Amino acid sequence: MSTDGRLTRRTVLSTLGAAGIAGVAGCSGGGGGDETATSTDSGTTAGEESVTGTTTGSSGGASGTVKLGVMQPISGDLQYYGKQALWGFLSGMAYKADADPVTGVESGEYTVTVGDVDYELYVRDSKFSADTAQTLATDLVQSEEVDMLVGCASSGAASRVITTVAKQANVPYMVGPAASADVTANSETCGDMIFRASENTAMDARSGGKYVAQETDVQQVYLFGADYSFGRAVVNNYESVLKANGVEIVGKKFVPQGYSEWQGLLDQASEAGAQGIVGGFTVATLPALFTTYLNGDYDYRVFGGFATEITTSVVGQTLQKVFGKPLTTEKLQGQKFGPFTTRYHWNQYDNDINDAFVEMYSNAYGRVPDLFTSGMFTAASAIVQGVEESGSTAGADLASALRGMTVTDTPKGEDGYTFQEYNNQARSAMTVADPVPTTDEWADRWGAAIMPSEPVARIAAEETTIPADSEEMGCSL
Known part of the structure; x- marks a missing residue:
């Protein structure tokens, strides 16, 4: 049990494998979500080969390792949706680590170190598919034993992961940039372990x-x-x-x-x-x-x-x-x-954090931060802040810290996002x-x-x- 009395991921993992996720891995329940587009992205196309990378910073509170299962569509027609979301998340991590963002990201494992905490990022290509996202989330929880799930650009994929994986496993899930308001406004998909920093419709x-x-x-x-x-x-x-x-x-x-x-x-x-x-x-x-x-x-x-x-x-x-x-x-x-x-968008906010974000993101990825990036930067910032404030690397303790949190470091300024206690959706200025x-x-x-x-x-x-x-x-x- 965690310090707030909630079941941890490891408590339910064996039960989940026997009767939970595995039993619904092939069911249907919503498609990919968004419309097809031709990407103008010039970045590296994601492949199946695993690659690794490490970024180290100097700030932190707790000690140990936090495993994050990060799912985004980083190949296919809508790869730019997933890549800008991933780049925003990596920039948020880098900002907290006082380091440069990881670049050349494909499916693989990466480590960002903030103080005495190693954030192990298990990046997976969800291909803008609800079926793929569900399968990946299942594997990340069962095989990699992640402490938290992160991502999905498709609202259909995010909803599927919530109902068939995150809620069954009782594992925290930071949704984003999936934007359907229903994700955090519908009783079937919202939950005390479901969070979203990203803005919605x-x-x-x-x-x-x-x-x-x-x-x-x-x-x-x-x-x-x-x-x-x-x-x-x-x-x-x-x-x-x-x-x-x-x-x-x-x-x-x-x-x-x-x-x-x-x-x-x-x-x-x-x-x-x-x-x-x-x-x-x-x-x-x-x-x-x-x-x-x-x-x-x-x-x-x-x-x-x-x-x-x-x-x-x-x-x-x-x-x-x-x-x-x-x-x-x-x-x-x-x-x-x-x-x-x-x-x-990159030119809508005038503050030191956004200035640093625009510079680091542009230098790393060759373009300015886009629509999805601030919410995902804030998601990463909130996760690090939650670990530091709770003094724990356990997923349940991180979730407890996130509830009602005002996120200090965000592109919309200091204290720019606050998670609402009634649905765990962050509100921010527009x-x-x-x-x-x-x-x-x-x-x-x-x-x-x-x-x-x-x-x-x-x-x-x-x-x-x-x-x-x-x-x-x-x-x-």
Whole structure:
């Protein structure tokens, strides 16, 4: 038993192997989650060969070894999602160790030493597959005896790992960057050992939706989303927030991933009286939507969230086709394109921690920190802080320290993230920015023609997450 009376991972491991995970390893329960994209990532493609690396730092509290099973899609079409998440996590570890981040990461084992604690990272390629993630998590718990699971970019994969592995094994799981609000708002997936530092779709909506309702003249909105968990989460959360702020929803429509016949639907939104539309999509669908919108004669505004580099790159290319090269501020002004919420981008926060993060990340990986990186940096920072504060390397003690923790070192500033006690979701500030042409300063490390402007608004952490007493909150720990 741990010091707080909870069962440890090792207590349940033998029972788990006999009757738990092994019995459900082949069951289905949700797909990979996000839409397919073509990655612009130029990093090393993950392989099957195991490699090792070590980073050593000088700060720490406890002593011993913490084993972390880290799962991200680091090969395939969406490898950039997983790699930026992994790079953010490694940067957080490096920051706490006062060292350089590990680079050239593939599936394998790596060690980051902070003070007297060795953090052994068992990095595995989840391939954006729920089945693969479940199998990997099973092996990490049974064979490697990890103290904590970390990762998954797909919400479907994260949910599968929670229900079939983490909860059965009673092993702590730091989810991220999987963004569906349900992960920490649904009673089936939330839990006292399930944590997420990464921002989620509800935070997108509660930030962007409030800004649109309170700071623009938009009073009627049409909602579009991809017909799977991510798209539905975006639409449902925007609908809730916009209605609560007095905005009328004049229609909503879910379409298949990769849908391209947009003129009829955009005309329908116009006929319904929409003054703005939201698109809950990723790179498989956004280019066709934006091309039709930009080439059409629509009076309504498009808003939503600033995406990762691979999606923003395609959007930028679309804008260049419509308005010509080079893009200029003048060409973008008056297009009713944005503003957009951002969970995190490198130029949205001005503080010493973020400055150090941008520098170390850019030097190590050749690009600026992206959408998923701050949440994963904070996840690593929180884990180290939890070990130091608890004085223990046991998973159960780490979980106990994480509950209600305010994380000291984060890219959004000192004490920038706090884990809510009612669902273990970290809340943090969000920003709203306009799309602007990418400046020469960032062009060699940001491969898109547009980037977020300086923040036009900042939404406080207390306003970004689903409240405990909200109808949308189905978790009460």
